[in-house]
Amino acid sequence: MSAYFRLRQRAMARRFWGYALPSVMAMLVSGAYYLVDGIFVGHYVGAAGLAGINLVYPVIMVLIGLAAMIAMGAATAISFQQGARNLALARQALVSALWLLLILGTVAPLLLHHWHTDILQALGMAPGTDTWQQASDYLTWIGGGTLLLASNLAVPYLLRNDGRPRLAMVLVSGGALLNILLNYIMVGRLGLGLTGTAQATLLSEAMVSLLGLGYFFTRHARLRLTWRQLVPRFPAMPGLLFTGLPSLIAQFNLGLLLLLHNSQLMVHGSVKDLAG
Helix, strand or coil: CCHHHHHHHHHHHHHHHHHHHHHHHHHHHHHHHHHHHHHHHHHHCCHHHHHHHHHHHHHHHHHHHHHHHHHHHHHHHHHHHHHCCCHHHHHHHHHHHHHHHHHHHHHHHHHHHHCHHHHHHHCCCCCCCHHHHHHHHHHHHHHHCHHHHHHHHHHHHHHHHCCCHHHHHHHHHHHHHHHHHHHHHHHHHCCCHHHHHHHHHHHHHHHHHHHHHHHHHCCCCCCCCCHHHCCCCHHHHHHHHHHHHHHHHHHHHHHHHHHHHHHHHHHHCCHHHHHC
């Protein structure tokens, strides 16, 4: 092998690991948000709180799946257009993703609010119980903050496509640390229960979302945006959603499995079994 190809191979390996390691770390840390919620709820709220989170988590997984569908569809389109050196179409895909996130963040809370009681009953909870109230509080806040949840999930994908995997890792890690601190204050010290842990998660996601998406309006972004470029192009949006559809299906399948699992525990187990 010639010296040129050895140097080329080393450069490609450095670039690969430069993207892979921060990306893996960001995904691991991102998944820790709800793990942290569970830890604080288990310590300071108890079995009813953990059971409430577990019962409504299939709904949250669907929201995560919808956000992942947008993020993966946009990331794929942006990568394809950047590879073709067509930055205009790559920027258009980014703008479409932002509009889709806004639509999801607007429509989902309205639907969840309208069907709030029906959803809780469909999940097998008895009205008036402590578990019902805990689950209702958590679903109200997390569902109402769908825009923050979705943006927080999309930020790492979009930043990596702009050549900033380390920035994505730093932002997500910072959000996770803030989530721990806020959970300690709002759940451990103030005793706000599941309302507090949901608020802590949303505040952390808000920080990541604002800083991550705000980056694209700075001179450091390759796909730098201006307010004039934020014009929606609706014909391009179905293609993004179709590309990201497998991510939604994967989350939906997991959510359905968890829903069936919970339904059996409601019949054959107790609140402590659901919490476990």
